[in-house]
Amino acid sequence: MLEIPHLYHLAVAAEWDPASTADYTTSTLGRSLAEEGFIHLSLARQVEGVARAFYADHDVVLLEVDPAKVTARVEFEQAPDMDDAFPHLYGPIPRAAIVAATPVPRDSGGALDFAGLLPDPI
Template identity: 50%
Template sequence: MRIFHIATAADWQAAEESGSYTTSTLGRTLAEEGFIHASRSDQWEGVRAAFYADVAEPLVLLEIDTDLLDVPVVEEVPAPGISETFPHVYGAIPAAAVVDVRPLEA
């Protein structure tokens, strides 16, 4: 399965250098949040509009192949009052599991 994650270009560059991606969401680490937020293909644009619209630094869209992960991916409701589930990655994402990186236009 393919899932998606919006990242700053700087966070992705750091992940390429270290070999793993550990940013949960904008300004929060995996250690702070407990998982990495992700989206399905039909969700990432809405996530971008809701949470990244005011971000001035360059963003990229990571396409992650879940078959290449060695940590659980769980479909969960992100907050009370929301009925739609989102994939949450419970561990670091190996850079090798990211099969495509697309720059997102401002």
């Protein structure tokens, strides 16, 4: 059986409530799980590209998700105009599945800086 590594989701810092115990239901910028039909996730190697493409102007929190603790299905689906499949979660992220929530700092040039926040690529 193929083991799925931890998955990641970028949450807008102003919308992330670390004290909440409710399931997480934001899919992507300005869209909920109910609106999108799934929650956008990334593998570690995909996070920085997603951040550059969609979150460069936002302060974000990197959510690390343990796929063994999610209750909905995860499907890897091809992204339009990309040569990569991204994980999509067809349900909420249970709070128990979020094993880390780390604010992403900015480097001296103002870009989101993921140094030391993601595992080294295999």
